[in-house]
Amino acid sequence: MFPTVTFSVPSPSPSSIAHRESIARLLTPLRRIRPTVAYYQLAAHRIPTLWTLYRGLQRHGERENVKWRIRTLFEAKRHTIQAHVAKAHLERAYQVRFVIASTTSRPSYSALAQWLDKFVRAKQGDAYLQAVLDRYDRMITSKRERRVFGRLVREALEDQARLRTRTIFKGSFMRPTLYHRLLPRLVPQPVSISCMINKRRLRRERRYGQSLELMEWIKDLQMESAFEKQLRRSGARIDRVFSDDLGAWPATNAVQPLRDKLRIIQKANAKDYDRLYSDYSPKLLLSGVRARHQKTQYRARRHVRERAGEVFPSTLARIRQGPPAHVLAKMTPEERRSDKIVRSPSEAGYTASVKMKMRRKLKDGETWRMEDGREEEWVKFERLEEEVREVNMRRWSGSMDGIV
Numbered sequence: 001m002f003p004t005v006t007f008s009v010p011s012p013s014p015s016s017i018a019h020r021e022s023i024a025r026l027l028t029p030l031r032r033i034r035p036t037v038a039y040y041q042l043a044a045h046r047i048p049t050l051w052t053l054y055r056g057l058q059r060h061g062e063r064e065n066v067k068w069r070i071r072t073l074f075e076a077k078r079h080t081i082q083a084h085v086a087k088a089h090l091e092r093a094y095q096v097r098f099v100i101a102s103t104t105s106r107p108s109y110s111a112l113a114q115w116l117d118k119f120v121r122a123k124q125g126d127a128y129l130q131a132v133l134d135r136y137d138r139m140i141t142s143k144r145e146r147r148v149f150g151r152l153v154r155e156a157l158e159d160q161a162r163l164r165t166r167t168i169f170k171g172s173f174m175r176p177t178l179y180h181r182l183l184p185r186l187v188p189q190p191v192s193i194s195c196m197i198n199k200r201r202l203r204r205e206r207r208y209g210q211s212l213e214l215m216e217w218i219k220d221l222q223m224e225s226a227f228e229k230q231l232r233r234s235g236a237r238i239d240r241v242f243s244d245d246l247g248a249w250p251a252t253n254a255v256q257p258l259r260d261k262l263r264i265i266q267k268a269n270a271k272d273y274d275r276l277y278s279d280y281s282p283k284l285l286l287s288g289v290r291a292r293h294q295k296t297q298y299r300a301r302r303h304v305r306e307r308a309g310e311v312f313p314s315t316l317a318r319i320r321q322g323p324p325a326h327v328l329a330k331m332t333p334e335e336r337r338s339d340k341i342v343r344s345p346s347e348a349g350y351t352a353s354v355k356m357k358m359r360r361k362l363k364d365g366e367t368w369r370m371e372d373g374r375e376e377e378w379v380k381f382e383r384l385e386e387e388v389r390e391v392n393m394r395r396w397s398g399s400m401d402g403i404v
Helices: 014-027 043-061 064-076 083-095 109-124 125-166 193-231 255-276 280-308 314-322 333-342 347-358 375-403
Strands: 170-172 183-187
Touching: 043 064, 043 083, 043 109, 064 125, 109 125, 170 280, 183 280, 193 255, 333 347
Parallel strands: none
Antiparallel strands: 170 183
C-alpha cells in the first residue's frame, strides 16, 4: 500500500478575485443569448418592422395602388423564418438609397425605408414628389390590370381543364367487395378510391402471410412440447421447458402474444367480410336513379340539338362508323353513299328523302313535310315567287338592251 499524499491549494488573493470579477462583468454582456421564441415574435423585430416601417408606409402612402404594392412586397418576405436572412433584408432596407423617380416598375424590398421619407415629404406638400407618386400610381394601375387579366385567363383555362377531367356519375355502381362497400361508379375514377382499394388489397395479402407465419410458429412450439414429452417418457432427465398447456407456459408464455396477433388479424378479416355483405344505402341508390334520369334527359336534349344542326364528337363518330366489314364488302358505291347519309342526324331535305327511301323511321315525321312550307301559305309563296321572277326578267331585259 502506498501512502496517501495530500496537497494544500492556497486560496486566491483578493486582487485576483477582483480581477476575475471585472473580466466577468466585461464578457457577460457580450455573451449570446438565444431567445426561447421565434425572432418574428420578438418585440425587437416587430416594432421597427411592422409598427414603424410598414405602418408608416401605409399611413403616408395615401394612394391605393402604392399601398397595394407595398403590401405585396412585405407579403413576399413574410415567410422568411431564418433570422439572419430577415436581418440582411432589413439592413438593406434601412441603408440602401432609392430614387423613387426612376422608371423601374419593380422596386426592390431594400428601398422601403427611403420610401417613407419620400411619402412624408410628398404629404407635406412637395410638388415634385407628388407628381412622381402620381406617375408611379398610374404605372401600378396598368400593371394590376394586366395581372388581373392574366389571372382571369388562367382561371378560365384551369376551369376548362377541370371540366375535361371532372368525375361524372352516370347511375351505375361498383358492387361491394372485400375492399369497399357499395360505391358509385365515377368516370374517370378518382385516384383516392383507386388508392384505397389498392391499399386494402395489399394489407389483406400481408395479413394472410403474417397469419401463415404465426401458425407455423405455434406449430413449432407444439412440436417442441411433444418432443420434450417423448424424451421424458423415454427416461431422459431433462428440465421441462414446454408444458402440455402452451398457454400456461411459465417461462415466457410465448404462445399468447402469437394468439393475440392472430385475433387482431381475424378481426381485420371480419371487417373485410362486413364490407362484402354490407347493406345498400337508400340515399345512394336514390342518387343513382336521379343520375340515370338526368343522363336520359341529357341524351334526349342532345338528340334534339343534333337534329337542329349541332355536331358533337359522337355525331362524327357515328357517321364515320359504317356497316360491318362483311356487309360493306357486298355493298355497291351507291348503297355505301346512302348508308353514310342515313347515319346523319338530320331529318330534312335530301337526307330525309334518302331515309324515307330506305324505310328508316324518322324521329319527327313532320319536319320533312315543312320543306315547301305549310299548305295554307302556298298561295303567298307563289305570289312572292312570281314577283321575284318579274323583277329578274325586268333586270335581265334592261341589261340586254344596254348590250345591244
